[in-house]
Amino acid sequence: MRQHVNPLSSNFNQIERIPSLSEMFCDSKSNLHLDIGCAAGEFLFDLALVNTSWNYLGIEIREKLVKKARKKLVEREIKNLYFIFGNAHNILNDVQSKFILKNLKSLSFNFPDPWFKKRHYKRRVIQPEFINNLSNSLQKGTLISVKTDVKDLFDYMDYTISNNFYFKKIDKKDINYSESFNPNNFQTNREKYVIINQLDIFERIYIKI
Numbered sequence: 001m002r003q004h005v006n007p008l009s010s011n012f013n014q015i016e017r018i019p020s021l022s023e024m025f026c027d028s029k030s031n032l033h034l035d036i037g038c039a040a041g042e043f044l045f046d047l048a049l050v051n052t053s054w055n056y057l058g059i060e061i062r063e064k065l066v067k068k069a070r071k072k073l074v075e076r077e078i079k080n081l082y083f084i085f086g087n088a089h090n091i092l093n094d095v096q097s098k099f100i101l102k103n104l105k106s107l108s109f110n111f112p113d114p115w116f117k118k119r120h121y122k123r124r125v126i127q128p129e130f131i132n133n134l135s136n137s138l139q140k141g142t143l144i145s146v147k148t149d150v151k152d153l154f155d156y157m158d159y160t161i162s163n164n165f166y167f168k169k170i171d172k173k174d175i176n177y178s179e180s181f182n183p184n185n186f187q188t189n190r191e192k193y194v195i196i197n198q199l200d201i202f203e204r205i206y207i208k209i
């Protein structure tokens with residue numbers, strides 16, 4: 001399977017219909033977490049099965065992975081997990097998704113594609129305009145978690161988010177157990193690989209003020 005797709009391709013301009021929270025989840029009032037670039041969603045399956053009082057939403061741009069995740073979702077009859085296919089920018093910038101951002105308790109960017117070449121930086125998922133959209137739409141107190149094993153990408157993401165007046169860095173230990181979307185410290189697939197290979201992990205949490 002091809003590992004990367006170009007998120008700026010016009011193939012992703014058209015987005016699928018976004019269902020309401022009550023169509024996505026059995027209990028639409030539960031805390032909502034969004035994972036951007038969730039691949040086939042293994043991490044979200046781990047979370048959803050254990051933290052049944054949370055709802056989990058994944059956005060992924062590789063259609064095959066979303067199909068695989070959705071099949072597994074139906075087979076396991078999990079009612080607090082949902083997957084949306086497409087470019088997270090196009091989905092979350094669309095008016096029909098405003099309610100998603102308004103209802104989020106937290107969101108995560110786990111090991112985003114680094115796009116090492118400078119001319120490809122614009123393909124990175126964290127962009128100033130996207131962070132601006134998040135700062136305009138998220139409620140006060142919403143948490144953003146970023147993790148990567150690429151120092152240069154971490155610096156870029158940290159610079160981009162910190163440059164937005166409405167996001168402030170917050171210490172992990174200052175987050176209550178009940179506010180954490182991952183109190184069990186589950187690891188993503190990339191994270192498991194990084195740990196096995198003894199690579200560094202750079203991470204930070206921001207709060208919307």
Ligand SMILES: C[S@@+](CC[C@H](N)C(=O)[O-])C[C@H]1O[C@@H](n2cnc3c(N)ncnc32)[C@H](O)[C@@H]1O
Nearest residue numbers: 007037039060061087088110111113188189190
């Ligand atoms: C390096 S993988 C990490 C997967 C997973 N988060 C993990 O930690 O194992 C990055 C994922 O983000 C997806 N992705 C990249 N750009 C995206 C975008 N603009 N919108 C949605 N998904 C995106 C990729 O297709 C890929 O599955």
